[in-house]
Amino acid sequence: MTRRTPLNEAHRKLGARMVDFVGWDMPVQYSSVIAEHEAVRTAVGLFDVSHMGEIEFSGPGALETVNRLISNDLARCQDGQAVYAGLLNDLGGFVDDVVAYRFSPERILICVNSSNREKDFAWMKARAEGVTPVDRGDEYAQIAVQGPKAVGLVQRLTKADLSKVGTYRFTEGEVAGVKSIISRTGYTGEDGFELYCASDDAVKLWDALLEAGQPDGVKPCGLGARDSLRTEMKYALYGNDIDDAHTALEAGLGWIVKLDKAGGFIGKDALVAQKAAGVPRKLVGFELTGAGIPRHGYPILKDGVRVGEVTSGTQGPTVKKPIGMGYVPTALATEGSTFDVEIRGRAVPAVVVKTPFLKKS
Amino acid sequence: MSDNIPQDLKYTKEHEWARITGKTIVVGVTAHAQESLGDVVYVELPKLGATITEGKNFGVIESTKAVSDLFAPISGTVVKVNDELTGNPSLINSDPYGQGWIVEVEPSDASQVGKLLDAAAYEPLTK
Numbered sequence: 001m002t003r004r005t006p007l008n009e010a011h012r013k014l015g016a017r018m019v020d021f022v023g024w025d026m027p028v029q030y031s032s033v034i035a036e037h038e039a040v041r042t043a044v045g046l047f048d049v050s051h052m053g054e055i056e057f058s059g060p061g062a063l064e065t066v067n068r069l070i071s072n073d074l075a076r077c078q079d080g081q082a083v084y085a086g087l088l089n090d091l092g093g094f095v096d097d098v099v100a101y102r103f104s105p106e107r108i109l110i111c112v113n114s115s116n117r118e119k120d121f122a123w124m125k126a127r128a129e130g131v132t133p134v135d136r137g138d139e140y141a142q143i144a145v146q147g148p149k150a151v152g153l154v155q156r157l158t159k160a161d162l163s164k165v166g167t168y169r170f171t172e173g174e175v176a177g178v179k180s181i182i183s184r185t186g187y188t189g190e191d192g193f194e195l196y197c198a199s200d201d202a203v204k205l206w207d208a209l210l211e212a213g214q215p216d217g218v219k220p221c222g223l224g225a226r227d228s229l230r231t232e233m234k235y236a237l238y239g240n241d242i243d244d245a246h247t248a249l250e251a252g253l254g255w256i257v258k259l260d261k262a263g264g265f266i267g268k269d270a271l272v273a274q275k276a277a278g279v280p281r282k283l284v285g286f287e288l289t290g291a292g293i294p295r296h297g298y299p300i301l302k303d304g305v306r307v308g309e310v311t312s313g314t315q316g317p318t319v320k321k322p323i324g325m326g327y328v329p330t331a332l333a334t335e336g337s338t339f340d341v342e343i344r345g346r347a348v349p350a351v352v353v354k355t356p357f358l359k360k361s
Numbered sequence: 362m363s364d365n366i367p368q369d370l371k372y373t374k375e376h377e378w379a380r381i382t383g384k385t386i387v388v389g390v391t392a393h394a395q396e397s398l399g400d401v402v403y404v405e406l407p408k409l410g411a412t413i414t415e416g417k418n419f420g421v422i423e424s425t426k427a428v429s430d431l432f433a434p435i436s437g438t439v440v441k442v443n444d445e446l447t448g449n450p451s452l453i454n455s456d457p458y459g460q461g462w463i464v465e466v467e468p469s470d471a472s473q474v475g476k477l478l479d480a481a482a483y484e485p486l487t488k
Binding site for chain 1: 399400402403405421423425426428447451454
């Protein structure tokens with residue numbers, strides 16, 4: 001059965017076009033993907049991301065337990081800090097990519113992808129030693145407020161001093177009278193917050209943000225804009241750009257892998273070995289220099305031979321170019337390397353470029 | 362009758378429209394099609410002089426979300442191509458029956474026009 005977030009009815013009232021997204025009935029767009037994308041780049045947009053999962057570890061030993069499960073190092077963080085990390089398999093590939101929130105060494109909340117909620121929970125439960133994880137996914141709703149006017153909008157609705165909440169930091173407080181975790185994180189490349197609240201409060205928070213954001217030109221935004229925004233930043237999407245068969249090093253996410261952390265983590269040995277042997281392929285960002293739009297699954301060719309595959313691609317609404325990502329042999333991964341993308345039987349030239357595609361001034 | 366289905370045009374089940382103008386036929390996609398597609402970001406057009414065949418693919422239209430084939434309403438030779446769409450594919454969204462036209466075709470068998478739908482027959486397909 002298709003699952004619905006607490007905001008489902010609100011989306012329908014706003015005229016959203018709804019689609020099935022990994023078993024969830026979600027808005028893909030309200031007005032236009034490009035208009036929503038632009039609203040986030042220039043003003044502020046709201047996303048319902050309540051389909052994401054939340055798994056909590058609490059009690060003595062929570063920090064140590066989580067730190068053995070994730071690739072990044074929460075022990076180096078302060079309370080009130082969040083980290084982007086991988087849950088890796090024994091081969092160094094991704095079970096999922098997650099954000100872990102450190103409330104204290106005895107309370108950690110992990111936000112996981114909606115498509116992986118059940119899988120992640122079972123995986124964590126089987127491997128957690130000392131502390132048993134609890135699935136809080138149905139208790140939380142999550143609204144992402146993203147864009148240059150996002151901080152001002154949220155600040156008008158809360159007494160919490162958001163100037164003290166830096167990037168990848170969070171605080172707890174009321175937003176529009178709704179008890180929330182206010183996290184300065186996002187998936188768009190813009191400043192903003194991800195607000196976690198009780199599912200029952202989601203409509204109140206959503207409506208308050210929409211109303212208070214009117215002078216800012218706030219727009220509700222769907223999954224379509226979320227995808228084009230994250231692609232312009234070369235942010236990985238699980239199932240497209242990262243999966244269980246490509247390692248964190250191949251995905252260019254070595255920065256979320258702390259090979260030297262105390263206690264190690266699942267997947268570390270494989271990554272150490274791959275680092276020593278050399279990474280055979282890499283996820284690159286490219287622009288098409290010929291006409292067309294790269295899409296997930298299109299072959300990447302070098303001299304007519306298939307050497308890889310496009311993992312994500314779009315016509316970037318802000319960069320105004322056809323852009324994409326894909327895995328290629330390491331020899332082709334340097335900036336300026338050229339290859340072709342096969343689009344409907346046509347070899348369209350492409351060049352590897354520096355990412356993110358969107359250069360912020 | 363919806364304002365988005367002009368009475369003077371003919372239609373296909375695949376949501377193309379055809380405007381019969383003397384000896385040639387101008388082809389585009391309907392308001393319903395562009396609405397369903399969402400923001401059009403790329404159009405792959407046939408070459409001038411290309412032969413197209415009724416019911417067969419003659420081009421591709423890509424939106425932010427999807428890749429869709431364009432199907433020829435009639436067989437014939439492409440005598441004009443809307444090159445404006447190369448730089449500004451969103452004309453299909455903003456003016457599907459006007460500036461968003463796609464090709465102009467000289468039919469090889471004018472009787473094929475008789476197989477096209479009129480506005481009343483097309484409208485139920487947009488529900």
